[in-house]
Amino acid sequence: EVQLVESGGGLVQPGRSLRLSCAASGFTFDDYAMHWVRQAPGKGLEWVSGISWNSGSIGYADSVKGRFTISRDNAKNSLYLQMNSLRAEDTALYYCAKGVTGVGGGYFDLWGRGTLVTVSS
Amino acid sequence: AIRMTQSPSSLSASTGDRVTITCRASQGISSYLAWYQQKPGKAPKLLIYAASTLQSGVPSRFSGSGSGTDFTLTISCLQSEDFATYYCQQYYSYPITFGQGTRLEIK
Numbered sequence: 001e002v003q004l005v006e007s008g009g010g011l012v013q014p015g016r017s018l019r020l021s022c023a024a025s026g027f028t029f030d031d032y033a034m035h036w037v038r039q040a041p042g043k044g045l046e047w048v049s050g051i052s053w054n055s056g057s058i059g060y061a062d063s064v065k066g067r068f069t070i071s072r073d074n075a076k077n078s079l080y081l082q083m084n085s086l087r088a089e090d091t092a093l094y095y096c097a098k099g100v101t102g103v104g105g106g107y108f109d110l111w112g113r114g115t116l117v118t119v120s121s
Numbered sequence: 122a123i124r125m126t127q128s129p130s131s132l133s134a135s136t137g138d139r140v141t142i143t144c145r146a147s148q149g150i151s152s153y154l155a156w157y158q159q160k161p162g163k164a165p166k167l168l169i170y171a172a173s174t175l176q177s178g179v180p181s182r183f184s185g186s187g188s189g190t191d192f193t194l195t196i197s198c199l200q201s202e203d204f205a206t207y208y209c210q211q212y213y214s215y216p217i218t219f220g221q222g223t224r225l226e227i228k
Contacts, residue, residue, distance in 0.1 A: 035217075037165075045157075045165065045208055047217040059215040062122065095164055105212045107155035109176065111164035 002026030009115030022096030033099035
């Protein structure tokens with residue numbers, strides 16, 4: 001089955017760190033760029049970060065640049081998001097999304113169900 | 122960053138109506154625009170890419186048009202399952218940006 005399954009979310013205090021994971025199955029993972037998109041409670045979609053098939057091209061939203069790091073392990077069909085110095089405004093449902101080409105950018109034709117990150121003391 | 126502005130922010134309509142949602146980019150993005158549908162508690166679903174190309178499996182009552190800075194999503198004959206929130210997204214350049222969403226409600 002073609003799917004993306006996120007994990008690693010939870011409740012974390014401001015200033016702490018969290019690492020999200022996304023397990024991909026049912027398609028050739030290393031053919032495609034992958035992305036993280038988040039949605040704060042009751043709000044719209046915000047692209048967070050994207051990574052090309054070979055990790056050669058990476059992009060971040062200004063809101064997370066310098067705090068978040070995206071990575072992937074093609075041998076494990078997995079995508080990651082290391083989130084440091086977390087803030088209350090990072091509270092959101094984090095989706096893993098598949099790009100339609102191997103390079104960065106593009107649109108997203110497959111989404112996971114999301115993992116919830118809550119930043120609060 | 123390229124700013125995407127959708128209008129209206131919310132819209133009330135009835136089953137069978139024809140509705141149009143507009144998305145405007147703060148600078149030209151050629152046809153690098155996608156539309157998504159999101160229902161409560163669900164992940165977004167891709168409807169249209171390259172401004173006017175229908176994703177496989179999406180009903181033909183959905184259509185998209187536009188290029189440059191102005192784009193539209195049209196639903197020709199609303200069905201009950203179409204009541205949802207719709208987002209446009211530009212992929213012309215990083216950072217990728219979304220519109221704020223248009224909530225389509227039942228009148």
